[in-house]
Amino acid sequence: MFLEAIDLVLGRLKEQGADFSKVAGISGAGMQHGTVFWSKDAETILGGLDGDKTLVEQLEPGGKGERKGAFSHPFSPNWQDASTQKQCDAFDKALQDPKSLAQATGSKAHHRFSGPQILRFHQKYPDAYKATSRISLVSSFLASIFLGEVAPMDIGDVCGANLWDIKNGRWQEDLVALAAGDEGVADLKSKLGDVPEDGGGSFGSISSYFVKRYNFPSTSQVIPFTGDNPSTILALPLRSSDAIVSLGTSTTFLMSTPEYKPDPAYHFMNHPTTPGLYMFMLCYKNGGLAREHIRDAINNLSSSDNSKSWDLFNNTATSTPVLGQENPDSDPMRLGLYFPRPEIVPNVKDGTWRFLYKDNNLSAIPPPEAQTKTEDKSWPIPKGDARAILESQLLSLRLRSQNLVGKQGDLPPQPRRVYLVGGGAVNPAIAELAGEVLGGADGVYKLDIGGNACALGGAYKAAWGVERKKGETFEDFLSARWSEEDFVKKICDGYRKGTWERYGDALKGFAMVEEKAIAEKGQDKDKVVSGGTVV
Numbered sequence: 008m009f010l011e012a013i014d015l016v017l018g019r020l021k022e023q024g025a026d027f028s029k030v031a032g033i034s035g036a037g038m039q040h041g042t043v044f045w046s047k048d049a050e051t052i053l054g055g056l057d058g059d060k061t062l063v064e065q066l067e068p069g070g071k072g073e074r075k076g077a078f079s080h081p082f083s084p085n086w087q088d089a090s091t092q093k094q095c096d097a098f099d100k101a102l103q104d105p106k107s108l109a110q111a112t113g114s115k116a117h118h119r120f121s122g123p124q125i126l127r128f129h130q131k132y133p134d135a136y137k138a139t140s141r142i143s144l145v146s147s148f149l150a151s152i153f154l155g156e157v158a159p160m161d162i163g164d165v166c167g168a169n170l171w172d173i174k175n176g177r178w179q180e181d182l183v184a185l186a187a188g189d190e191g192v193a194d195l196k197s198k199l200g201d202v203p204e205d206g207g208g209s210f211g212s213i214s215s216y217f218v219k220r221y222n223f224p225s226t227s228q229v230i231p232f233t234g235d236n237p238s239t240i241l242a243l244p245l246r247s248s249d250a251i252v253s254l255g256t257s258t259t260f261l262m263s264t265p266e267y268k269p270d271p272a273y274h275f276m277n278h279p280t281t282p283g284l285y286m287f288m289l290c291y292k293n294g295g296l297a298r299e300h301i302r303d304a305i306n307n308l309s310s311s312d313n314s315k316s317w318d319l320f321n322n323t324a325t326s327t328p329v330l331g332q333e334n335p336d337s338d339p340m341r342l343g344l345y346f347p348r349p350e351i352v353p354n355v356k357d358g359t360w361r362f363l364y365k366d367n368n369l370s371a372i373p374p375p376e377a378q379t380k381t382e383d384k385s386w387p388i389p390k391g392d393a394r395a396i397l398e399s400q401l402l403s404l405r406l407r408s409q410n411l412v413g414k415q416g417d418l419p420p421q422p423r424r425v426y427l428v429g430g431g432a433v434n435p436a437i438a439e440l441a442g443e444v445l446g447g448a449d450g451v452y453k454l455d456i457g458g459n460a461c462a463l464g465g466a467y468k469a470a471w472g473v474e475r476k477k478g479e480t481f482e483d484f485l486s487a488r489w490s491e492e493d494f495v496k497k498i499c500d501g502y503r504k505g506t507w508e509r510y511g512d513a514l515k516g517f518a519m520v521e522e523k524a525i526a527e528k529g530q531d532k533d534k535v536v537s538g539g540t541v542v
């Protein structure tokens with residue numbers, strides 16, 4: 008599918024008249040954490056691609072897993088994979104505890120991270136592991152196709168593996184040893200390859216396949232490809248007090264910061280272009296799809312024939328009072344969790360939880376099928392869920408990022424600006440609630456490019472890689488070409504006095520709801536409590 012996608016997107020661009028002969032450099036982005044296992048024939052096949060045939064025909068000649076192909080395994084575990092709890096337990100213990108692992112690699116162990124995935128691959132398919140010459144992330148896999156040889160991993164994206172020692176800038180030996188097992192550290196290190204520190208340094212010229220098939224100049228340079236989230240922070244000159252909320256399939260919350268303050272509750276990664284800066288990230292599996300479930304349930308109540316429209320969901324969310332309280336002095340707050348898929352933050356199995364919160368107490372709302380009354384007025388389902396799911400997702404972001412934001416002038420600690428990117432960034436109701444819950448002294452913004460911030464960041468990275476002057480940082484390069492009025496739009500106000508404080512009061516209840524969910528359906532054997540928040 009990855010291979011077909013590359014030919015498909017370039018073929019469509021060519022049909023639409025894109026002139027690839029002008030491309031001086033190419034970079035890109037791939038979903039983070041996915042792993043691709045190359046066979047021993049990979050380098051030879053990649054180096055001899057024929058521009059008259061498709062990539063699939065040549066790299067997987069006999070279909071998935073065919074022995075003569077470029078891959079030692081027919082599948083690439085992707086970021087939604089949750090099959091590695093056992094391996095995560097081993098990673099969390101390897102350096103003592105999740106805190107030490109987060110200190111070294113920027114994150115505690117996560118199901119999707121490439122280190123636990125490689126360990127599972129090794130244990131489950133020992134022969135395929137032996138037959139593997141190199142292992143790529145999705146980003147470096149994509150760079151490899153364009154380069155015509157297996158490309159190194161990127162200095163930002165490598166941090167999504169639980170294998171990279173961030174402070175010392177090298178593979179973490181104990182963790183590599185864990186994943187390598189009997190085959191040994193040296194063997195796995197050679198599979199992983201060296202990681203260059205410079206995110207803008209060229210890997211070399213583009214493969215002749217793309218020169219012949221799509222008319223790229225043979226001088227076009229391949230600049231390190233990075234992860235989708237690291238690439239997203241390159242789509243604008245992000246200040247350390249700004250936050251990006253990426254509303255794709257996943258929801259992610261991103262900040263760029265000079266401070267390395269890892270904690271098991273979140274992720275720290277190297278900044279993809281700038282040594283000394285780090286990317287702070289929260290990632291949720293239940294982003295867009297969870298919101299879509301509620302949207303569909305609300306649309307199903309009406310006879311409207313456009314069941315994929317967001318209008319009803321948006322009207323319902325914005326016409327419901329803050330935290331479902333008609334009267335804030337007497338009504339309880341509605342607090343819920345909506346996880347149609349197992350969640351990362353907190354680490355729980357799938358489920359839906361609805362609670363009323365008042366005076367430090369939670370009372371559970373039974374699911375609709377268990378309700379005896381026709382409709383519980385304290386929480387009408389699904390109508391009450393429209394606002395509650397947005398509040399829930401945003402409260403989780405606020406809870407976990409509150410120690411990273413500082414005071415903004417006279418205003419309490421909050422982001423300076425909140426930028427919305429990804430598919431959901433076009434939704435005005437989400438923007439309103441983002442401002443109400445997260446604040447944003449200067450307001451809530453979106454990029455003019457809409458949902459494509461991640462691709463734009465990749466393009467800026469390529470431009471920086473081929474055009475930068477000696478020593479010119481990515482930030483300086485982009486700022487010199489930046490046009491605030493043309494590139495970003497303010498959607499709505501951020502901080503609203505009174506409302507923001509009410510959401511602050513809800514945080515304690517929200518943390519209690521998460522604890523209930525963990526007690527009921529937690530996936531971690533040992534519960535980790537950090538900084539007052541349940542991880």
Ligand SMILES: Nc1ncnc2c1ncn2[C@@H]1O[C@H](COP(=O)(O)OP(=O)(O)O)[C@@H](O)[C@H]1O
Nearest residue numbers: 254255256257295296317429430431433434458
């Ligand atoms: N108007 C909208 N309101 C809310 N969400 C939207 C809207 N349009 C698209 N989306 C959401 O955007 C998501 C896809 O975003 P995208 O950034 O393309 O994701 P990915 O990077 O995962 O491919 C979908 O889950 C969809 O629900």
Ligand SMILES: O=C(CO)[C@@H](O)[C@H](O)COP(=O)(O)O
Nearest residue numbers: 038039086235255256257290
């Ligand atoms: O796992 C993460 C980040 O750690 C995800 O953000 C993936 O990187 C892909 O997300 P979508 O593009 O599908 O939303």
